[in-house]
Structures are given as structure tokens and as C-alpha cells.
Amino acid sequence: MRERAAWMGLLLLGAMVAVGLSVGNQHFLTLTIQTMILATLATSWNILGGFAGQISLGHSAFFGLGALITRELWLGGQAFPLAVMTAVIVTALAAFVVGIPMLRFRDIYFAIGTLALGVAVYITAGNLWPGISSLPAEVLRSYDFTGPYFFALGALVAAVCVSVWLERSRLGLGMMTVREDEEAAKATGVDVFSHKLAAFVISAAVATLAGSAFAYFSVSYYPNFAFSVIWTFEAVLVVFIGGIGTLAGPLLGSIFFILGRDLMPTDVDEFQVVFFGLLFIVVVLLFPGGLSQAAGRLLGRAGERSTATDRPTAARGRS
């Protein structure tokens, strides 16, 4: 089973490379790049929210920080790969420092706390970098989609590789134990706090890659836009619709989201939000496994694992 999935993944990757080299359709490339950026971000959120069970609503802070540092260094004259590496390291450090106090909050307090943090960072970024950030003329002259396309593809592959590695490693297993039951995890000797912190830092580092891809791809934007809560919301939406806690979930959800948004009537923008908002509610209430579970069932693969934490459970009772 695993081998087949690996082969399918490689095949898909080959197809993606071929597409990047041959397809010239700008609209199609734009959609694909957007999908890959969102999928990377969603995969990073899934590491923290899906594997370790910590619902963060401040994820945009890391995406934004990644975009900001990458863009500033890159446009300041640094080589792009160096800019990305710096961004990843700085963001991971920031996540480590912030994570220590934030992860003391449990469950919804973590969600509320990270939301407050995300909003505070967003406002601060807007105050400190009020001007629009545009690619300079000499960069624009040689701008095409190939660079951003392959960088976004690389970021996504990295994100998926990290997830695959986590799914198989002791560290990832520990995270899932924490998700299922913190007290039980503690009792079996799992260091709950370090596992949460590891998930937080890894998730932030991967989110940085998504931010870097955004910074590389976008011609001009207000720097605080990358810090907007919208990024968190889209990541959460996509992960739940796709299937939280699974590898395929964030990818499927992102494709569904970007494609769906593109296919819907463009004269009424709000309709898309209403559709995805309602779909999200339905998924949370009725299909905690999301699309990937539904797809898995269709393909007859009942073994596809979904998170147990969000499934409604009977009142915990005594006997």
C-alpha cells in the first residue's frame, strides 16, 4: 500500500515538473502556484493541528514573517536561497521563543491566545511596514512563472516529506499520543511539552517556506497582507475540508479550494466564501474525516486514518 502511494507520489511529482517546463498558460500556472502555496501552508498547519492536536489560529504570523524576511533580504540584494534559509531559521527561533509561553495554554485557550498573537503581529507589521512592496523594474523585466513555480513545488515537496517523516518517526508518534490524550501521554512517559514545542517550531518553519514562495511569486502587495488572519483561516478551512491529521487531506483540500474558487461565478465573490464556510461547518459536524476519508472510502481504502479527536464521542461515563 505504502509503496503504491510512494510511486503515485513520484509519478505526480514528475507530472508537476513536466507541467512547469511545458505549459505556458498563465492562468493555469497561477492557479497551480496558488494551490501549492496554500497546500504547503495547510500541510504545515496540519503538523501542529492535525498531528499534535493543537488548534492554532495564529499561523499567519509565521507565513507573514517568512514572506517578510525573504522579500526584504531578497530585494535587498541577498541571493534568494540564502534569504529563504535565513527566514526559516529566524522564524523557527521566533516560534521557539513564542511557543514556550503560548503552549502552556491548553485547547481553546491556545486557540484564543494564538489568535490574539496573530492579530497583534498583523497590526504591528502594518504599522512598521506601511508601504507597498513591489518587485523592482529589473526583476520584473525577467519575471516569469518558472522560478516561483519550481520553488513552490519544492516547498510543497519539503512540507510533504517532513509530514511523511513525522508520521513514521518516534517524534511524530509522540505528537499523536499528545493529541489523543495528554494525561495518558504523560503517564506513558511522553514529554508532552517538548512534543508540542517541536510540532510548533517545525510547523512554523514549514509555514515559512509557504511565505517565501508567496514573496517570490507576488509582484506587489502590502507586507502586512501576508500576516492577515485570512491565511490562517484558509489553511484551517482547507485542512478540515481535506481531512485533518492525514497526509493527503491538506493537498486535496487546497486543490478543491483553489479550483472551486476559480470555477465559481466571479461576479459574486461572496458566494465562494459562503459555499466554503458552509462546507466547512458540514465537514466539522458530519464528516470529521474530510474529503480524503470520503475519497479513501470511494477507492475502497478503509484503512485511511482520520483524527479521532474531533469525532463526537458519547459522554464519558462511569459504570
Add this chain to the structure above:
Amino acid sequence: MLEVEGLEVAYGDLQVVWGVSFRVDRDSIVAILGPNGAGKTTTLLAVMGLLPAKAGSVRFEGEELIGLPTHQIVDRGVVMIPEERAAFQSLTVAENLEVGAYTPRARAEYEETLAEVYEIFPRLAERRKQSAATLSGGERQMLAIGKALMARPRLLILDEPSLGLAPIVVEDIFGVIRRIRDRGVSVLMVEQHVEMALEVADHAYILEMGAIVAQGTGMELEADPRVQEAYLSL
């Protein structure tokens, strides 16, 4: 008065109660005894509609209770006192008694019932204005019983009424349970304090691993060698 037949209850995939049947006759005290984890509380919660029954029936005076919401079961006159701290800590003693008479049937007789409860438990009258959180363990159990009586029960269900109480207080509580029965309220209780329970019970059932394994009058069970060995440490 209460007839439970073939009751099966499960938490998700984990079945805890396997086809339990018992009955409570009018004006009698019935005890369900058994070790921890035998499914005693689960059975009671299913009777009260707080847990869904997988199979079986619960009839009270001929009416099926399964499917009714809990508050309507209470309104029929089946009132349960859950284990430990059954009164509301954030309410005063008087407020607890007031919400105790929440169903329309109980509300109509509020004043008379309140006088009766204060007569049975004069201590509660003294502490009327105090928060329930400030009461001692025994007083709390009295308040729990008083609050249940406010609902005008015809069948009173108690889950471990002796739990965590000093032996003298336990005796008081069992005395009160007898008095309540003498006033025409049938009693169903779950107990681990087997000796005491067999003494007051007219009929008792032994529940193990989610099934009834023995039953009889209090005296019969007291004489049963299996019961003696397992529960009475004679």
C-alpha cells in the same frame, strides 16, 4: 412499578450492560449491588435517559421510558440522585430546593413539599441561606435527598448514597431512606456498602460484568454463600 427488561447499554463500541432485567415493586426498597465497574451507574443513567439504550425496555407504571428526555422522566416521578455532590455548589440551600421542584407537577405542590423536607431535615432549614458548597459531607447528602424529594418522586433512585460518608452518617442516611419509603416513595439504590444495603432492602440484585448474577430478598442474599464470600467478608 418499574420494570427493566433486557437492557443493553454501550459507550460507542464498548458495551457495558448486557441484558439486565430487574423490577421495583410499589413501596419497596430495591438494591443493586456489585463491584466497581460492573455497570451499575451505567444502568441507572440509561433508565434516566442520559445514556441511549441499545436494546431492552424500561417501563414505569406501564409506560415506556426509553426515548423520553430526562426532564420528562423526572416529571413522571422517577427521580435520581447521582453519586457525590448531587446538589449545585453555586446555589444556596434554598435555591437548590427551589430548582429541585422544577417540573410543573412538583411546582404545584412547592410549599407543602418544602415544609415536609424541612421537617425531615431541620438542619437544611437552619442553613437555608448558605451556599451548598459550605455544607459538610452529610449535610450535602441530606440536601441532595431533600432536593430530590422536592421533585415529588414516586420512585427515588440513589447512586451510592453512602459514598464518602462517616459510618454514623451512613446510618442516618439509611434511616432516612426507610422513612421515605414509609411515606409511599419506592426506592432503587446502587450500593457498594453491601451489608448495610441488604439490611434495608426488600429485594436485591447482584450485578457483575454488566449482567445480573444473583437476586433475592435481603435475607436470602445474606445467606447465599457466594455473596458472603464475595461481598460480606464473613
Add this chain to the structure above:
Amino acid sequence: MSQLIAQSIVSGVLLGGVYGLVALGLALSFGVLRVLNVAHGELLMLGGYLAFFAFREWGLDPFVSLPLVFVVMFGFGVLLYLCLFRFVTRTETHTRIKNSLLVSFGLALVLQALAVRFFTADERTISTAYSSEAFTIWSIRVPMVRLAGLVVAIVAAFVLEWVLHRTRFGKALRATSEDWTRAALTGIDVRRIYQIAFAVSAALAAIAGSMVSLGYSVSPSIGLGWTLKALIVVVLAGLGSMRGIVVAGVALGLVESLSSVWIGGQYREVTALVLFLIVLSFRPLGFFGRAAGA
């Protein structure tokens, strides 16, 4: 300088009153149903629009339309409970809070998008004949329409406390918020209590919205900001008492306006959020310190 500080103290207290009013509703739904409704700010937004359109289309004074706004949004609250939150409350507390957060997050997105569609993204303010009226003490201006927000908050808190402590229904509500299982065993119809508590919570958010569109302004995107304010206030005050919540709201308003004097206007929100994180880190278990209405 002292003039400026005095003036910002007054504006802070007035705005803080509205913070308290929004938080009252959130505390009610969270305290009783254990449902964290992050679409609370969107309900405020809807209430604000309702008052605005009632004024513009039918010429209804916002104080006259206040009962109307209350009733309509109470009905909307019942609808939301029956269609959404009823299903959330079927699960145990832990899952319940998490799922309610997610469901209401989806709801917030939907309501905001619908508001943009039907009300446009423009900012709206009710401008009545008395909108610019104010009285002045020691040369500090107190705008009447903003004072109204504080007054409504105080009245709402006292009415709620009276209901919670003096009526049978209120006592049943407190009992339910302490332990719904025991409340059900007491003969209380827990679903009905939930439904009413949620509906009142929505109606209170809407009343706050009326006051916002009268004294300040509403637009489709204000929801999240107000939800955050309400959350901060509830965490600061706990679920202990309704008066405490209004006091905490006023305190938050004060902190914000003073920080905008001392640190700079663009950081007023950030100060409040940082303050909130600090308080939260001293109370990592959050609101459950005390039961509602105790």
C-alpha cells in the same frame, strides 16, 4: 496634556461599556452551553445593521428599535441554535468547545460574506438629530450617543443578575451551567435552557451592535475585532458575575485609550492583546475559575 488624558479616560470608559455589553452575551453562551461562539462579533455586526436600516428605511430611532433588534436577533439565535449549535452540544465538553469554535468560525465567514453581499462593504453610522449632542464637564466632552452604550451595558448587567438570582428560570440556568447532567436529573429541560441562553446571548450582541452603529460605526468586517474584545473581557473577568464583566470591559477600554495617548494610536489594539496574553498566562486554565452567575 492632562486635558487630553482626562478626555481619553472618558472615551475609554464609554467604549469600554460597549466592550462589557458584548462580553455579557459571550459569557452567557460560554458559561451555560460551554459553546465558544467566535461568530459573536458577527452577531453584533448584524444587530448594528438592523438598527441602521430600521433608522434609514423606516425612520425608527435606534432606542425605539432596540426592543425590535433584541427580538429579531433572539429569533435568529434560536434558529442558529436549532440548525447548528444543537448538534455541537450533543458531545462532551472538551469536543464541544473545540467543535463550537470551528463551527462558529465557519459561521463567521458566512455571515461576513453575506453582509458584504447585501449591505456592501461601506462603513455605516446612524446619524440622528441628537448624534452630535454632548455635555461638557470641566471641559471634557461626553457625547450622548456614546454614553448610551455604557448605560445600556450597566442596565443589561443588572437585569441579567436579577434574572439569574431572583427567578426560578435564572436559578435553573445557573444550575445547568454548573453541571448539565445533574440539571437534567433535577427535571430541568436542558435543551430549552440552552436554546434560550444562546438566543439571549445573540440578542445581547445585537443590542451592543445597535449602540456601536449609533455611537461608532459598523461594517461587515468588524466581527472578528469585537469577538476578540469580548474574549479578552471574559478572560479578564471570568464568568463570575455580570457586573464584573462590565467593569472589566470598562477597564479594557481605559487601557486601550490610555495606551493610545502614551504609546501611539496605532498600537492601542496591540497593547490590549499583549495585556490579554499576559493575563492569560497567569490563568492558563482560563475562564473556568468560577461557575457562571455564582
